[in-house]
Amino acid sequence: MSNQFSRRSVLGKIGATLASLVAAPVVRTAKAAVQKVLVTTGAAPGYDPTRHKWVMAIDANRCIGCGLCAEACKKENHVPEGPYFRTWVERYIITKPEPGSGVSRGETLVDCPNGGMHGFPEPSVPKEKIQHSFFVPKLCNLCHHSPCVQVCPVGATFDAPDGAVLIDPKYCIGCGFCIQACPYGCRFLNPITKTAEKCTLCYHRITRGLKPACVEVCPTEARVFGDLKNPVPDDPIQKFYENNRVQSLKPHLGTEPRVFYAGIDKEVR
Amino acid sequence: MTNLVVTNIVLEVMPHFEGYVYPNEATQQPLWSVLIVLYPYITGLVAGAFIMASLVRVFNVKALEPVYRLSMLTAFAFLLCAPLPLLFHLGHPERCFEVMMTPHLTSPMAIFGFVYAWYLMAVLLLELWFDYRQDFVTWSETTPGFKGVLYRLFTVGVMDVSPQALKLDHKIGHILSIVGIPSAFLLHGYVGFIFGSVKANPWWGNSLMPIIFIMSAMVSGIALCVFNYMVLSWIRRKAIDMKCLDTMCMFLFYALVMDAAIEALDWIHRIYSAEEGFQVMQYMAREKLFYTLSLGQVAFGTLVPVMLLGLLQLIRRRVPDLARRRMYFASSALILLGVLAMRWNVVIGGQLFSKSLRGVMSYKMEFAGLEGWAMGGVLLALPFIILTVFIKLFLSEKMPSCTGNGHPMERLEPAGEFRTESLRR
Numbered sequence: 001m002s003n004q005f006s007r008r009s010v011l012g013k014i015g016a017t018l019a020s021l022v023a024a025p026v027v028r029t030a031k032a033a034v035q036k037v038l039v040t041t042g043a044a045p046g047y048d049p050t051r052h053k054w055v056m057a058i059d060a061n062r063c064i065g066c067g068l069c070a071e072a073c074k075k076e077n078h079v080p081e082g083p084y085f086r087t088w089v090e091r092y093i094i095t096k097p098e099p100g101s102g103v104s105r106g107e108t109l110v111d112c113p114n115g116g117m118h119g120f121p122e123p124s125v126p127k128e129k130i131q132h133s134f135f136v137p138k139l140c141n142l143c144h145h146s147p148c149v150q151v152c153p154v155g156a157t158f159d160a161p162d163g164a165v166l167i168d169p170k171y172c173i174g175c176g177f178c179i180q181a182c183p184y185g186c187r188f189l190n191p192i193t194k195t196a197e198k199c200t201l202c203y204h205r206i207t208r209g210l211k212p213a214c215v216e217v218c219p220t221e222a223r224v225f226g227d228l229k230n231p232v233p234d235d236p237i238q239k240f241y242e243n244n245r246v247q248s249l250k251p252h253l254g255t256e257p258r259v260f261y262a263g264i265d266k267e268v269r
Numbered sequence: 270m271t272n273l274v275v276t277n278i279v280l281e282v283m284p285h286f287e288g289y290v291y292p293n294e295a296t297q298q299p300l301w302s303v304l305i306v307l308y309p310y311i312t313g314l315v316a317g318a319f320i321m322a323s324l325v326r327v328f329n330v331k332a333l334e335p336v337y338r339l340s341m342l343t344a345f346a347f348l349l350c351a352p353l354p355l356l357f358h359l360g361h362p363e364r365c366f367e368v369m370m371t372p373h374l375t376s377p378m379a380i381f382g383f384v385y386a387w388y389l390m391a392v393l394l395l396e397l398w399f400d401y402r403q404d405f406v407t408w409s410e411t412t413p414g415f416k417g418v419l420y421r422l423f424t425v426g427v428m429d430v431s432p433q434a435l436k437l438d439h440k441i442g443h444i445l446s447i448v449g450i451p452s453a454f455l456l457h458g459y460v461g462f463i464f465g466s467v468k469a470n471p472w473w474g475n476s477l478m479p480i481i482f483i484m485s486a487m488v489s490g491i492a493l494c495v496f497n498y499m500v501l502s503w504i505r506r507k508a509i510d511m512k513c514l515d516t517m518c519m520f521l522f523y524a525l526v527m528d529a530a531i532e533a534l535d536w537i538h539r540i541y542s543a544e545e546g547f548q549v550m551q552y553m554a555r556e557k558l559f560y561t562l563s564l565g566q567v568a569f570g571t572l573v574p575v576m577l578l579g580l581l582q583l584i585r586r587r588v589p590d591l592a593r594r595r596m597y598f599a600s601s602a603l604i605l606l607g608v609l610a611m612r613w614n615v616v617i618g619g620q621l622f623s624k625s626l627r628g629v630m631s632y633k634m635e636f637a638g639l640e641g642w643a644m645g646g647v648l649l650a651l652p653f654i655i656l657t658v659f660i661k662l663f664l665s666e667k668m669p670s671c672t673g674n675g676h677p678m679e680r681l682e683p684a685g686e687f688r689t690e691s692l693r694r
Contacts, residue, residue, distance in 0.1 A: 083295040090289075110289035110627055138291075145471060153381075154364075155373035173367060174360015176300045177378050183469035185291030185624050189300060194360030252545075253468055269625060 023267075040197035042204035048171040049115075053228040054201055054214070057240045058137050061263035062222035065089055065135035067116040069214035069223060074117065076202060076213035081259040084188045086199040087214050088115030092267060094122050094132040105131055110268045136268050137223060139214070139222050139255035140165060140186045140199035141249060148187060148198075157196065163258065165201055169195045183250050184257075280667055288628025299620035299632055302640040303352035308558075309344065309460045309482065310612045312351045316457040316483070318344035318489010319393070325617050332516035338664060339501065340494045341400070345393050346656035347493075350387060354648055356687050357639060377463045384456050392452050396445040398423075399438045401663065406430050412668065421500040441594010457486040463671070465616060471546035471626075472553070472619040477535045484528035489608035491521045495601035497656070499594065505552065505666060511590055515581075517596050522578035529571050532611075546626045557629060558618050561610045574600040 015069040044051070058166050073079065073087045097107030106129075113120065123130065146165050149157050160248075167178075172195035179196055187198045198222035202212035205227075210216070215225040222237040226237025250269055251257075261268070286295060322340035324330045357364050358490050369382035406428050409420035458479040465478025502509045539547065553563055577600045581593060588596070622629045635641045 001490065083292055085292045088292050109625075110625070112289070112292055115292045138343050147467075151376045151466070153376040154367040154371055157668075171364070171367065172361065173364040175358075175378060176360075177376070179293075179300055180467055181469055183517075183624055185293050188296075188652040189360060254489035 004205075007203060011244045016076075026267060036132050037139055039162070041168075041207075043207040045206075047164040047207040049160050051229060054163045054206055055142065055226060055228055055237060055258050056139065056163055056212070057224045057237060057246070057260045057262070058199065059222050059240065059244065059262045060092075060134055062216070062220040063089065063135040063137055064220055065091055065116060066219065067119050068217045068219065069119045069137060070115045070191075072213040072217040073199075077200075079197070080189070080190060080192055084190065085115040085195070086186075086197070087115075087137065088112055089269075090138060091116070091120050091123075092132070092134055092136060092265065093125055094265065094267060095125055096131045110267075123129075123235050132265065134265070136259050136261070136264055139185070139186065139259065140201075141184050141255065141259045142201075144256035144258060145254060147181040147183065151177045151181040155175065160203075164201050164206075165198070166200055167198065167205060169193055169197075172196050181249070183253050183255065224231075271384055271418050285631040286628055288625035288631060289294050289625055290628040294623050298635075298640060299617055299630070301358070301616055302632070303619060303634060303642075304358040304614045304640055306609075306612045306646070307645060308351065308354040308358075309457075309616070310489070310609055311347050311354070311648075312460050313457055313482065313486030313489050313608065313612075314493050315344045315348045315351060315388075315490070316486040317451040317488065318347065318454045318494055319491075320487050321491050321494045321517070321520070323446050323450050323453075326443060327395055327450065329338075330516060330555050332512050335510045335513045336494055336498050336517065338400070338670075339498055339660075341393070341397055342654055342659045342663060343494060343497055344490075345397060347652040348385075348393055349655055350648065353651070354379075355381075355646075357611055357648075361490075377459065377466050380459060381563055384452075384459055387448075388452050392445060392449040396442055396449060398425075399442040399445065402427065403440055404663075406669055407671055422571075429569070431528070453486075454483055454676060458483050464619070467527040467619075468598070469624055470619050471544065472550060472622070473615070475535065477531065477538075481528075481531055481535060484524065485608050485611055487524045488521065488528045491517060491605040492601040492608070493522060495597060496605060499601075501660065503513045509594060511593070511692055513598060514594070515585060516563055518578055518600070519582065520600070521604070522575070522582055525571065525575055525578065529575060532571075541625065546622075549622045549626050549629065552629065553618055553622055555629075557621050559613050562614045565610030566607050566614055569603050570610055571604075574604050574607070587678065 036256070059172075066088055070077075070085060070088050077086055079086055090110055090112045093109040095109070097103045097106045102217065111120070111134060120135075123133065140161060141241075142165060146157075149159055149165060152158075152170060153175060154172070154173055156169075157165065157167045160166050174189060174194045175195065176189055178197065179189060187196050189195070190197045201212070202214075205212060211225050212223075215223045221236070222238045224240045226235055228237070232269055240262070241260075245260050246260035247264065248257040248260055249267075308583040318340045318416045321333070322337055322344065325337040325340075336454070356365055359365060368379055372379035372382070374380075402424065405420050407430075409417055412420055421593070461479035461482030464473040464482075465475050468474040469568055498514070499509065509679075540551065567576075577596045581588060581596060587591070587654060617632060619629070634645075637643055
């Protein structure tokens with residue numbers, strides 16, 4: 001009789017129940033991981049994150065400090081007014097040393113009024129006393145070993161397979177640990193949503209074949225953007241790597257940023 | 270509305286910066302402010318009070334028996350409040366259970382839920398229950414009214430008080446206490462690791478941080494037990510057991526010396542290695558944190574108590590009881606404030622300089638609001654209020670314990686008494 005209890009059938013049923021109990025969360029987690037990238041990030045429908053590797057590079061020699069990038073970013077991503085920036089521009093002024101003082105350079109003065117959004121005022125030091133002056137655009141450094149991802153207690157911030165470091169705002173508990181852990185000051189707690197926020201490389205744009213807003217508006221092509229998995233003829237990002245000796249910010253911390261800089265100074269951190 | 274006006278216009282202090290700070294750091298107040306100062310403070314008091322209690326249970330220090338239950342109840346009352354500041358500080362407190370439901374295991378913060386639950390459920394609650402079981406049975410039979418019902422509920426229906434059952438209680442309690450010591454270290458060491466693991470911040474990122482936190486937790490917890498014992502005796506107009514107090518303060522002194530030594534080692538290392546960011550840290554210690562670090566933590570929180578308690582270790586017999594009590598009380602109160610200052614220096618200090626290492630921020634705490642003085646005061650008062658209720662219920666003078674207020678175990682198994690001859694001399 002098939003409907004009779006046998007040891008084998010009972011054990012089989014218990015085994016199946018246990019297996020499904022174990023398998024269900026695994027399947028759910030895997031599904032959630034895929035959906036996280038596709039659904040909660042503003043990615044285009046049908047976008048496959050495994051086929052891209054996005055990266056940005058900064059040629060500081062070209063930056064004129066107009067601040068259009070910072071302004072475009074605020075508008076494009078609805079970043080709240082006030083001290084909240086996904087990207088910003090810093091101005092470095094290194095003064096000449098006093099003649100005969102025995103030092104190689106003078107003071108380093110850094111400023112960034114309102115994220116550099118509306119350009120910069122006249123420097124406080126007279127021109128003839130300046131040894132070097134340059135602008136440095138800053139953004140998420142897209143670290144290989146992101147401390148922000150490491151410390152997030154719920155996994156709301158994550159490394160997307162395409163190189164972007166993203167945050168799921170529906171999942172973030174707003175503890176601020178990632179903000180403390182980011183050595184570059186790239187994150188902030190959005191005062192309206194009460195969740196952590198940062199540069200996503202304009203994920204909603206790049207997954208639709210567009211460039212990030214800051215790259216789009218940069219008049220001097222100081223910001224270079226590209227896809228390492230899909231090089232195009234005359235690829236600007238490949239050309240940038242070929243033409244420059246590059247450095248990254250705070251390399252001693254071992255975060256291995258993927259955003260490389262050309263033309264910056266040791267004073268930049 | 271009035272509140273809003275008071276918060277935003279009358280008492281708000283505009284942020285002030287010197288040098289260059291990253292634009293995202295130029296906010297009104299540090300991201301982690303007074304609530305996150307209180308969180309390690311309260312957690313530390315829990316761990317310390319528990320270690321104090323386990324001196325009786327595990328290390329058999331008989332002189333401390335009168336404060337065993339008080340220490341356990343103190344640890345319990347403070348543990349109930351420990352997650353509150355953390356919870357209130359979250360941007361989305363309603364999502365807090367995600368930390369336990371879908372923990373991200375590389376995060377030091379993700380483990381908190383588990384460590385906390387383990388410590389609360391598996392260690393403190395169980396140990397207290399086994400310890401009080403016999404009393405619950407007796408009290409549920411002798412106490413009329415609501416309180417009697419309450420005690421009956423606490424028995425969970427286990428009314429067996431045969432010598433065999435009691436022996437088992439003691440055995441389990443002893444095991445729990447032994448498990449509890451590493452758990453208490455884990456609880457607070459982990460809190461230290463939350464800060465110590467942040468390599469982006471030279472003020473925090475430090476492998477000594479968990480040890481510093483554990484040591485200061487022990488110091489503050491023992492000081493709290495001294496403080497509570499003296500205040501409770503004063504309220505009840507009861508004579509203080511001087512042998513017990515002397516022993517507590519002896520442990521307090523040695524813990525404080527160890528704590529001070531490790532913190533000094535940390536600073537010596539920082540000064541000698543003078544790594545990147547040392548200049549800004551030096552500026553912080555000299556200028557920004559002068560009152561809380563140099564005066565609060567070092568001078569009044571450490572040096573004065575070390576001298577007072579150290580002096581009493583040397584010339585205890587020559588100091589009359591009253592003077593000794595006053596010195597002990599002053600020391601414990603100063604230590605409690607000093608450790609609070611230490612938590613402030615770690616948490617707030619770590620956020621008063623920019624991660625660009627080129628500038629510093631200022632911070633003046635507001636009065637009202639979630640991160641203000643008022644809220645801080647409420648959160649600090651809450652565990653004391655809970656403790657008062659616990660004392661009324663479980664340390665009542667009207668209902669003496671079957672075993673006295675100390676732990677009964679020693680009467681059953683007299684073994685390996687801790688030597689306190691020096692105190693008897």
